[in-house]
Amino acid sequence: MSEIKIIDVAVGVLCNDAGEVLFAQRPEGKPMAGYWEFPGGKLESGESVHQALARELHEELGINIGPSIHWRVIEHVYPHAHVLLHFQIIREWTGTPHGKENQALHWQKLVVRDGVVEAQDTQPILPATEPLLVELADAIEQILSV
Ligand SMILES: Nc1nc2c([nH]c(=O)n2[C@H]2C[C@H](O)[C@@H](COP(=O)(O)OP(=O)(O)OP(=O)(O)O)O2)c(=O)[nH]1
Numbered sequence: 001m002s003e004i005k006i007i008d009v010a011v012g013v014l015c016n017d018a019g020e021v022l023f024a025q026r027p028e029g030k031p032m033a034g035y036w037e038f039p040g041g042k043l044e045s046g047e048s049v050h051q052a053l054a055r056e057l058h059e060e061l062g063i064n065i066g067p068s069i070h071w072r073v074i075e076h077v078y079p080h081a082h083v084l085l086h087f088q089i090i091r092e093w094t095g096t097p098h099g100k101e102n103q104a105l106h107w108q109k110l111v112v113r114d115g116v117v118e119a120q121d122t123q124p125i126l127p128a129t130e131p132l133l134v135e136l137a138d139a140i141e142q143i144l145s146v
């Protein structure tokens with residue numbers, strides 16, 4: 001019997017006061033290079049989702065995050081890995097995000113039109129993340145309205 005290894009991934013949705021979210025483009029050398037994603041990465045052993053997120057966003061963007069709000073957990077099977085994605089929304093951080101791994105960054109407002117989010121500047125988006133954007137736009141609107 002073969003055992004499936006599920007990889008936990010902490011995914012950070014940085015959301016600014018204008019309601020924009022930060023996308024990063026996966027650099028050369030990683031699986032699915034060129035795809036856009038939310039910053040984040042794999043949990044190391046013993047880490048909580050928030051701890052992994054704080055570490056990854058410091059490594060990838062050079063920022064220190066404040067609290068993260070749990071939003072969704074999504075399972076996805078790629079040819080390269082079977083992942084469990086823990087999406088967290090972040091409203092507070094210190095420092096200005098910059099691509100420490102030479103990845104391109106882009107702040108993008110999630111505008112829903114005819115039931116889809118048009119994100120022309122951040123195509124293609126990772127297949128597990130793309131279908132969540134409409135609901136994420138909703139969640140962000142609610143968070144900003146409080
Ligand atoms: N960060 C992130 N990963 C995502 C998203 N959507 C999605 O399917 N994934 C998948 C792609 C990868 O299989 C996995 C993330 O793993 P990764 O390779 O980026 O992990 P890492 O940052 O720790 O990278 P490395 O140190 O292993 O190079 O999760 C997303 O929006 N953000």
Ligand SMILES: [Mg+2]
Binds near residue numbers: 040042056
């Ligand atoms: Mg990563």
